[in-house]
Amino acid sequence: MELQLPIYMDNHSTTPVDPRVVEAMLPYFSSTFGNAASRTHAFGWTAEAAVEHARETLAKFIGASSGKEMVFTSGATEANNLAIKGAAEYYQTRGNHLITTTIEHKSVLDSCKRLERQGFEVTYIEVEKNGLVDPAKIERAITDKTILVSVMLANNEVGTIQPIAEIGKITRARSVLLHCDAVQGVGKTAFDVESMNVDLASITAHKIYGPKGIGALYVRRSRPRVRLVSQMDGGGHERGNRSGTLNVAGIVGFAKACELMLSEGPSENARIRALRDRLRQRIEAQLEQVTLNGDEERRLSGNLNLSFSFVEGEGLMMAIKDVAVSSGSACTSASLEPSYVLKAMGLDEDLAHSSLRFGLGRFNTEAEVDYVADLVVKKVKKLREISPLYEMHQQGIDIKSIQWAAH
Amino acid sequence: MAYSDKVIDHYENPRNVGSLDPQREDVGTGLVGAPACGDVMRLQIRVNEDGVIEDARFKTFGCGSAIASSSLATEWIKGKKIDEANTLTNSQIATELNLPPVKIHCSVLAEDAIKSAIQDYKKKRDAREALAGSVSSSVVPSREPARAEAAGK
Numbered sequence: 008m009e010l011q012l013p014i015y016m017d018n019h020s021t022t023p024v025d026p027r028v029v030e031a032m033l034p035y036f037s038s039t040f041g042n043a044a045s046r047t048h049a050f051g052w053t054a055e056a057a058v059e060h061a062r063e064t065l066a067k068f069i070g071a072s073s074g075k076e077m078v079f080t081s082g083a084t085e086a087n088n089l090a091i092k093g094a095a096e097y098y099q100t101r102g103n104h105l106i107t108t109t110i111e112h113k114s115v116l117d118s119c120k121r122l123e124r125q126g127f128e129v130t131y132i133e134v135e136k137n138g139l140v141d142p143a144k145i146e147r148a149i150t151d152k153t154i155l156v157s158v159m160l161a162n163n164e165v166g167t168i169q170p171i172a173e174i175g176k177i178t179r180a181r182s183v184l185l186h187c188d189a190v191q192g193v194g195k196t197a198f199d200v201e202s203m204n205v206d207l208a209s210i211t212a213h214k215i216y217g218p219k220g221i222g223a224l225y226v227r228r229s230r231p232r233v234r235l236v237s238q239m240d241g242g243g244h245e246r247g248n249r250s251g252t253l254n255v256a257g258i259v260g261f262a263k264a265c266e267l268m269l270s271e272g273p274s275e276n277a278r279i280r281a282l283r284d285r286l287r288q289r290i291e292a293q294l295e296q297v298t299l300n301g302d303e304e305r306r307l308s309g310n311l312n313l314s315f316s317f318v319e320g321e322g323l324m325m326a327i328k329d330v331a332v333s334s335g336s337a338c339t340s341a342s343l344e345p346s347y348v349l350k351a352m353g354l355d356e357d358l359a360h361s362s363l364r365f366g367l368g369r370f371n372t373e374a375e376v377d378y379v380a381d382l383v384v385k386k387v388k389k390l391r392e393i394s395p396l397y398e399m400h401q402q403g404i405d406i407k408s409i410q411w412a413a414h
Numbered sequence: 415m416a417y418s419d420k421v422i423d424h425y426e427n428p429r430n431v432g433s434l435d436p437q438r439e440d441v442g443t444g445l446v447g448a449p450a451c452g453d454v455m456r457l458q459i460r461v462n463e464d465g466v467i468e469d470a471r472f473k474t475f476g477c478g479s480a481i482a483s484s485s486l487a488t489e490w491i492k493g494k495k496i497d498e499a500n501t502l503t504n505s506q507i508a509t510e511l512n513l514p515p516v517k518i519h520c521s522v523l524a525e526d527a528i529k530s531a532i533q534d535y536k537k538k539r540d541a542r543e544a545l546a547g548s549v550s551s552s553v554v555p556s557r558e559p560a561r562a563e564a565a566g567k
Contacts, residue, residue, distance in 0.1 A: 318475070319452055319476050319477055319480075321477040321478065322475075322476055322477045322478055322480070322481060325417065325425060325478040326425075336452055345452065356449070356450035356451075356452075357449030357450055357452075360449070360450075360452035392431070393428060393472075393473050393474060393481065394473060394474070394475045395445065395454055395455070395456035395473040396454055397475075398473060411447070411454075412446070412447075412448060
């Protein structure tokens with residue numbers, strides 16, 4: 008098969024919608040377009056039936072006992088906001104303390120920041136150098152005021168998979184709620200809200216080959232029954248948890264995406280992992296001074312986060328412009344700060360600026376992997392030739408010994 | 415972010431990449447930026463006895479705009495007198511390359527690199543002249559390594 012450019016290798020950002028998902032969704036735009044909240048006619052009933060069927064599929068996907076535990080949202084950002092702010096507001100009479108980690112998604116961190124401004128206290132647990140959180144640190148941080156712990160299943164930048172089951176044992180024993188932002192990991196690594204003692208879990212369709220604009224929050228209904236204060240006022244949809252007309256076509260697509268993940272996930276992940284390892288080996292066989300960011304073993308099958316010393320990430324992305332990847336380099340953001348995740352892992356800032364994140368997915372091929380590896384190698388070599396830091400390295404000058412002026 | 419054609423041109427075909435011997439008396443070296451900030455530029459000039467920049471070379475660790483800014487800087491200062499080159503401003507570079515606001519610091523760094531290289535050259539020249547004025551022994555070349563100068567960002 009001939010290689011088609013550009014190549015998409017940024018599957019942590021989003022994924023293409025699987026054609027089978029599109030097909031499942033199509034009728035719900037035109038022929039069966041009803042409002043799932045319309046209780047008085049067949050259009051509404053058909054839509055509601057589709058939504059209820061989807062709820063059950065989602066519940067099965069994450070090991071929940073009932074579809075009633077799924078609250079549909081506009082996506083994971085909203086699900087994270089609802090979980091954290093909604094639980095904090097509801098349980099504020101019980102306590103005002105929350106625990107999370109320094110490498111959570113911004114929708115978790117910024118929700119916590121807002122709660123801090125409202126008088127809540129938040130402990131941000133620092134992760135280890137490999138990007139993993141030590142459950143013992145969470146345990147030590149729990150006080151009698153702690154109401155919620157929020158830890159992601161897998162990190163979006165370095166793909167590290169957190170020990171949610173271990174954390175769940177601790178939170179359950181201490182009667183503290185556990186929220187898990189499962190967006191990046193679900194379908195790609197084991198996730199089961201029952202066995203892991205997760206009380207709230209955020210998921211989204213577009214990371215698993217479903218459409219954008221539809222996500223869900225799992226809210227445990229028994230042992231313990233979790234209550235939230237809704238963050239959206241209106242018609243009281245989703246058992247009062249989230250008002251707003253349901254995105255029926257999106258929900259149907261979400262469920263189809265989950266179904267495909269349930270049936271094909273295991274073999275797919277093995278294939279993707281082999282591609283990822285091939286990419287890494289091919290790059291490392293041809294280049295020196297390449298480091299892996301994040302834990303070697305406990306990481307998503309499709310994630311490869313590498314730092315190419317002496318080369319700046321955005322400059323490198325420009326050189327491989329036919330390949331869609333992302334970088335922890337500062338220059339990709341308006342702030343000029345390099346990735347807070349890599350910094351939180353204690354990575355030197357220059358290496359954070361030199362990082363590239365490859366996100367492999369369902370539609371990547373071996374031919375693409377080989378093309379990307381060889382292109383990256385070629386361009387890194389070229390950019391090192393024009394890098395003063397590489398020249399210093401070759402002359403044996405330790406870059407850290409130079410008094411650089413901060414700017 | 416979409417890059418301007420000029421940035422792409424300089425990035426893909428950088429002018430005057432390379433190194434000059436920093437120990438030479440007629441060479442001035444400017445090393446600005448910091449690895450931790452994601453930009454380091456080294457710009458070097460070789461100046462003849464008439465104060466004209468005969469050659470300019472650069473190496474840059476940075477994004478496409480940083481590489482393009484330093485490439486353009488070397489192109490512009492070549493053949494200019496050092497005092498003339500010293501008047502080049504970052505906004506001229508930013509305008510020529512059509513840099514977006516978030517990339518203006520790249521042009522600032524390029525201006526700093528030029529000024530720093532000129533300063534280094536002048537320091538060597540002044541030391542040489544002072545030495546020539548006092549004693550007429552063989553000139554000891556400057557062994558001081560290039561220092562990273564402060565660069566506003």
